Amino acid sequence: MNPADAVQALPVHEITLFGLFWQAHFVVKVVMLGLLGASVWCWAIIVDKTLLFRRTRAEMDAFEESFWSGRSLEELYRSFNDKAPTGLGAVFVAAMREWKRSFEGSGRSIHSLGQRIDKVLDVTIQREVERLESRLLFLASIGSAGPYIGLFGTVWGIMTAFTSIAASKNTSLAVVAPGIAEALFATAIGLFAAIPAVLAYNKLQASVAKAQGRLEGFADEFSAILSRQIDERLALAA
Incomplete structure (x- = not known):
C-alpha cells in the first residue's frame, strides 16, 4: 500500500475543544473534568467573596458613621444587640456585653475589666477574620x-499517544499531532483553573488584611474609650 494512502486511511481526529476532550484517554478526561469542576467552584468563591467584602466595607462605613455621630454607647448597643452584627458591629457588641456583664447584679467585677475586654476584642476579631478567610484556602x-494536576494529565496523554504510535509504527505528523494536542489540552485547562485562582487569592487576601486592620484599629480606639470610663469609675469609687 502507498504510504500516502495509509495515512489517509487513518481515523480523522476532530481538532476542536470538545473533540480533544472526547478523544482523550479516560484518565486524562477525569483530570480535565476535575479541573473544570475546580474552576467553576473557584469562580463561585471569587464572586461570593467579592460581594461579601463589598458588603463588609459598606457595613463598616455605616457603623463608623453611626459610632462617631455622638450617639450614646447604650443606645448604639441596643440597636445592634438585637441583630447578628458582623465586622465592627460584632467587635462593638462583644466588648459592650463584657462591659455590661461586669456591672450586672450586686457584685461589680470591675477588677481587671480592661484585660477581659481586650481578650474579648481579640477573640471577636479572630472570628471575623476567619469568617472572611473561609474557603480562600481552596x-x-x-x-x-x-x-x-494538568501536567499529570498531559504526561499520561503523551504516554498513551506514544504507545499508540509505537503500535501503529507510523510517525507521521498526522498521527502524532492529535494525541499530543489532546495531552496538552489538560495542561491548558490546569492553567485556566490556576491563574484566576492565584490572582483572586492575592486580591482577596489583601482585602482580608485591610479589613483586619480596620477591626484592630477600631478595637484599640474603643478599648481606650472604655479604659477611660473604668478609670473614672474607680476614681469615683475611691
Whole structure:
C-alpha cells in the first residue's frame, strides 16, 4: 500500500475543544473534568467573596458613621444587640456585653475589666477574620496544584499517544499531532483553573488584611474609650 494512502486511511481526529476532550484517554478526561469542576467552584468563591467584602466595607462605613455621630454607647448597643452584627458591629457588641456583664447584679467585677475586654476584642476579631478567610484556602490550593494536576494529565496523554504510535509504527505528523494536542489540552485547562485562582487569592487576601486592620484599629480606639470610663469609675469609687 502507498504510504500516502495509509495515512489517509487513518481515523480523522476532530481538532476542536470538545473533540480533544472526547478523544482523550479516560484518565486524562477525569483530570480535565476535575479541573473544570475546580474552576467553576473557584469562580463561585471569587464572586461570593467579592460581594461579601463589598458588603463588609459598606457595613463598616455605616457603623463608623453611626459610632462617631455622638450617639450614646447604650443606645448604639441596643440597636445592634438585637441583630447578628458582623465586622465592627460584632467587635462593638462583644466588648459592650463584657462591659455590661461586669456591672450586672450586686457584685461589680470591675477588677481587671480592661484585660477581659481586650481578650474579648481579640477573640471577636479572630472570628471575623476567619469568617472572611473561609474557603480562600481552596483558591490557594487550586492555584498551586492546578498546573501540576494538568501536567499529570498531559504526561499520561503523551504516554498513551506514544504507545499508540509505537503500535501503529507510523510517525507521521498526522498521527502524532492529535494525541499530543489532546495531552496538552489538560495542561491548558490546569492553567485556566490556576491563574484566576492565584490572582483572586492575592486580591482577596489583601482585602482580608485591610479589613483586619480596620477591626484592630477600631478595637484599640474603643478599648481606650472604655479604659477611660473604668478609670473614672474607680476614681469615683475611691
